[in-house]
Amino acid sequence: MDITPDQNLSWEDFQKVQMVVGTIISAEIFEEVRNPAYKMIIDFGDLGKRKTSAQITQLYTPEDLIGKQVVAVVNFPPKQIANIMSECLVLGGIGDNKEVTLMQPERNVKNGTRIG
Numbered sequence: 001m002d003i004t005p006d007q008n009l010s011w012e013d014f015q016k017v018q019m020v021v022g023t024i025i026s027a028e029i030f031e032e033v034r035n036p037a038y039k040m041i042i043d044f045g046d047l048g049k050r051k052t053s054a055q056i057t058q059l060y061t062p063e064d065l066i067g068k069q070v071v072a073v074v075n076f077p078p079k080q081i082a083n084i085m086s087e088c089l090v091l092g093g094i095g096d097n098k099e100v101t102l103m104q105p106e107r108n109v110k111n112g113t114r115i116g
Contacts, residue, residue: 015116018074019071019074019091019115019116020044020072020112020113020115021069021070021109021113022042022043022047022070022088023043023068024040024041024043024067025043025049025066025067026066027040027062027065027066029057029062030053030082032083033053035055036058037057038054038057038060038065039051039052040052040053040054042090044088045110046112050072050087051086052072052088054090054100056092059101068102069104069108069111070090070091071090071104073089073091076088091103
């Protein structure tokens with residue numbers, strides 16, 4: 001993917017994106033959506049617990065996810081996805097077959113730790 005000069009972010013733009021670490025405390029199959037996904041609750045420490053869904057079923061099971069720390073954007077507006085209101089966006093790398101590998105800290109850190 002090529003980035004053109006008109007797609008460049010300013011430092012101020014980047015600072016607006018609140019990427020933080022949280023721990024997945026609940027994960028289950030999201031049966032109400034068209035594309036395979038899980039609905040999850042993530043603990044972001046002082047920022048609270050937030051619901052989300054993620055299409056990460058190719059590489060992870062719900063059991064794999066419980067207790068795993070992930071990086072998520074927490075300052076997008078809430079978005080209705082089927083019957084839940086998603087309150088954050090979990091980040092991951094997208095592979096050639098659209099499989100998503102979750103972004104994680106290299107070691108455990110405090111929930112709510114800001115990425116920057």
